[in-house]
Structure formats: C-alpha cells, structure tokens
Amino acid sequence: MFPSSIFESDLYDFSEAPQRAPIGIFDSGVGGLTVLRQLYRLLPNESIIYFGDTARLPYGIRSQAEILQYVREILIWMQQQHVKMVIMACNTSSALALEAVREEFSLPILGIILPGARAAVNSGKRIGVIATPATAKSNAYRHAIVEINPDVQVWQVSCPEFVPLIEQSRIHDPYTLQVARSYLEPLLQQEIDALVYGCTHYPHLAPVLRSLLPSYVKLVDPAEYVVAACAQDLDILGLRNTHPPMPTRFAVSGCPQQFAQSSVQWLGYHPTVEAVQLINTPVSSH
Ligand code: DGL
Numbered sequence: 001m002f003p004s005s006i007f008e009s010d011l012y013d014f015s016e017a018p019q020r021a022p023i024g025i026f027d028s029g030v031g032g033l034t035v036l037r038q039l040y041r042l043l044p045n046e047s048i049i050y051f052g053d054t055a056r057l058p059y060g061i062r063s064q065a066e067i068l069q070y071v072r073e074i075l076i077w078m079q080q081q082h083v084k085m086v087i088m089a090c091n092t093s094s095a096l097a098l099e100a101v102r103e104e105f106s107l108p109i110l111g112i113i114l115p116g117a118r119a120a121v122n123s124g125k126r127i128g129v130i131a132t133p134a135t136a137k138s139n140a141y142r143h144a145i146v147e148i149n150p151d152v153q154v155w156q157v158s159c160p161e162f163v164p165l166i167e168q169s170r171i172h173d174p175y176t177l178q179v180a181r182s183y184l185e186p187l188l189q190q191e192i193d194a195l196v197y198g199c200t201h202y203p204h205l206a207p208v209l210r211s212l213l214p215s216y217v218k219l220v221d222p223a224e225y226v227v228a229a230c231a232q233d234l235d236i237l238g239l240r241n242t243h244p245p246m247p248t249r250f251a252v253s254g255c256p257q258q259f260a261q262s263s264v265q266w267l268g269y270h271p272t273v274e275a276v277q278l279i280n281t282p283v284s285s286h
Contacts, residue, residue, distance in 0.1 A: 005233030006034070014082050017240045022047040024083035026074050028057035029167050030259070031201035032089030033266045035112070036248070038227040039087075043234070047246040051276070054254030058163040060132020060199065061091040068136065071097040073278040075105050085238050087230055088112060089223070091199050092132050095140035098127035108233060115229045116196055116222025123218045126153050128187035131198030133158040141198055155190050156198070159183045166201045169262055171208060180208050191192055194218040204266065238254070251276040 001251055014021035023039070025032055029052050051074055056201050059067060071093050078086050082137070085108045088094045094111035102109055120141075129141045136158035145154050161179045170176050187195065195217055197203050205223050210219070234240040248271070252259045256273035264270050 002093045008092035014084070018084055019239050020047070020243055021082050021084035021239075022049045022246070024049045024051065024078035024081065024086040025089045026051040026053065026078070026086070026093075027058040027090040027200055027286055028053050028092070029201070030162070030204070030263050030266060031163070031166070031199060033199075033263055034200050034203040034221065035044060035087060035089035035226060037266070038223045039230075042224075042227045042284055043231055043240075045241045045243065045245050046234075047241065048248045049078070049083060050248060050250045051077070052252040052254075052259055053278075054259055056253065058088060058132065058160075058169065061160065062092075062134060062157070064096045064134075067096040068100055071101055072104070075101055075107065075109070077276065077278055078104070079107060081257055083107070085110065085230065085233065085237075087100070087226060089226075091116075091140075091222070092133045092190065095135045095138040096184040108237065110226055110233065112200065112222045112226045113140050113144050116198070116220065117141060119220050119222060119225045119248060120145055120194060120196045121149045121152055121271045123220050124221070125151065126190060126191070126192045127155070127194050127196060128184075128217075129154060129156045129198040130159050130183060130187075130202060131156060132160075132163065133160050135198055140168045141196065153190075155192065157183050159199070159202075162205065163199065163201050167203050167262065169265065171205060177208055177211075180205065181212055182210070184212050184220055186268035188213075192217060194220055196220045225239070245254065247251050253278060 023046050037193040087110045091112055094113045136156045142154045165176050250271045251274040256275050260271050260273045
C-alpha cells in the first residue's frame with residue numbers, strides 16, 4: 001500500500017513507484033527554507049523531507065572534518081527515509097563535503113554552489129559573495145565562478161554574525177542593520193554589480209541588504225538555481241513526480257518547538273516538527 005503521509009514513508013521503500021519518493025533537503029537550521037520556498041514554487045508535486053541540524057548550528061564556524069561527519073550522518077538518515085535525491089540546502093556543506101560524499105553514497109546529491117556560480121556570472125562582472133567563515137575560507141565560490149568565466153572579478157566577505165542573528169529572528173533589529181553595513185562596506189568600495197547570497201540563511205535578510213545596496217546591484221539567490229538544476233536532474237533520471245505530493249515532513253536534531261516557532265514566519269504555516277537522533281559516524285581524518 002502507498003503511504004498516505006510522509007511520516008509513514010520510512011516504512012515504505014518506493015521501489016514500485018520511485019518518482020513518488022520524497023526529495024531530501026537539509027541545512028543547519030532555517031536557511032534551507034529559502035530552498036524549500038523555491039521547491040514549492042518550481043516543483044509543486046514533489047514530496048519533501050526537510051532536516052535541520054539545529055543542535056549543531058552554526059555550521060559556518062566548524063572544521064571540514066566536522067562538517068563532513070555531520071553531512072554523512074544526515075545522508076545515512078536520508079537514505080533510511082528512502083529519498084530519491086538530496087539537495088544540500090547549505091553552502092557550507094556544499095563547499096566542504098559535497099565532493100567526498102558524492103563518492104560514498106549512491107544517491108543523487110545536488111550542491112548549491114555550482115548553480116549559484118552559474119547564476120552569478122550571468123548577473124555581473126564584479127561579483128560580491130557574502131558567506132559563512134567556512135565557505136568564504138574555502139574559496140568555493142571564487143573557484144567555481146572563475147572557472148566558468150575567468151574575466152569576472154570576485155570579492156568574498158565572511159559574515160559570522162548573520163546566521164545567529166537570523167536564527168534568533170533578529171532580522172529587523174537595528175544591530176543587524178549595523179552589522180550588515182559593515183560586511184557590505186568593502187564590497188561597495190569595490191563597486192560590485194552583483195551580490196551572491198553565499199549562505200542559504202541570507203535571503204531572509206533581503207530587506208535589510210536591499211536597503212544598503214545601490215539599486216543597480218543584482219541580488220543572486222542560488223536557491224532558485226539549485227532547484228532548477230534539481231528539476232532538470234529529475235527529468236533526466238525519470239524521477240519527476242506527477243501525483244499530488246505528501247505533506248512536507250520536518251525533522252531537526254535540536255528542539256522541534258523552537259524550529260517550528262522560528263520557521264512559521266518564513267513558511268506562512270505552523271509546521272509539525274519531529275526530533276531525530278542521528279547515528280554518529282566516526283570522525284574522519286580530513
Ligand atoms: N545555511 C548554511 C549555509 O548555506 C549554514 C549556515 C551555518 O550554519 O553557519 O552555509
């Protein structure tokens with residue numbers, strides 16, 4: 001029998017109807033909701049399992065070995081839920097772990113940086129990237145952008161305070177505006193013509209950032225482009241769902257009530273959120 005809700009889906013292996021299996025998406029917290037929003041818009045028939053690793057956020061100040069371990073644990077859990085594809089709705093994970101886990105898992109896994117870099121080169125020649133400390137340090141955006149177009153100039157700024165402020169729902173706090181002004185300052189000095197949200201949390205700051213940027217600076221949201229890439233891959237693999245979707249399932253490693261409360265403003269509805277205990281994998285030597 002086909003599961004009537006996504007909560008039953010982990011008891012069902014979808015081998016008879018692989019298109020109806022959910023897509024798994026994950027982030028450290030509410031950042032991935034900016035990707036979920038695009039999934040709802042562009043792929044309304046897909047069932048989705050959202051995982052937020054809220055017990056261990058922020059990811060952006062973690063080492064590569066830690067990120068790799070967390071991502072492995074999440075992917076093992078996603079596999080147990082029989083997802084048909086995983087979107088890393090997290091730039092930090094995409095920058096530090098995508099390559100390694102693609103070798104280890106047989107699931108299709110999409111990262112957000114390459115689609116974001118492709119969108120960036122179509123948006124300007126002087127590109128600013130705001131990102132977590134780990135993503136900025138990895139240079140993942142610079143490498144991806146310059147590989148597509150070596151004539152484009154890239155400036156990256158690490159923004160350690162943004163994720164905690166967003167997770168605390170302090171978007172409209174005057175302090176957030178002050179912090180944003182100081183992060184954007186060096187990019188404005190370089191007269192950037194496009195700004196990439198190099199962290200999925202940052203589109204939540206759109207009104208604040210827009211108020212500080214000249215109107216000619218284009219804001220590039222990689223979320224939109226990773227979902228377009230996902231649609232393309234689903235078609236190539238014959239995995240696009242044409243049936244009505246199951247309700248989105250939300251799971252977190254931290255406090256479910258806290259996640260429900262902070263995500264309602266982005267979702268427009270109060271989600272049911274379950275707590276999940278991930279199975280610890282050994283720390284790698286990377
Ligand atoms: N939203 C994630 C990203 O895109 C992770 C942010 C964090 O936890 O530091 O990088």
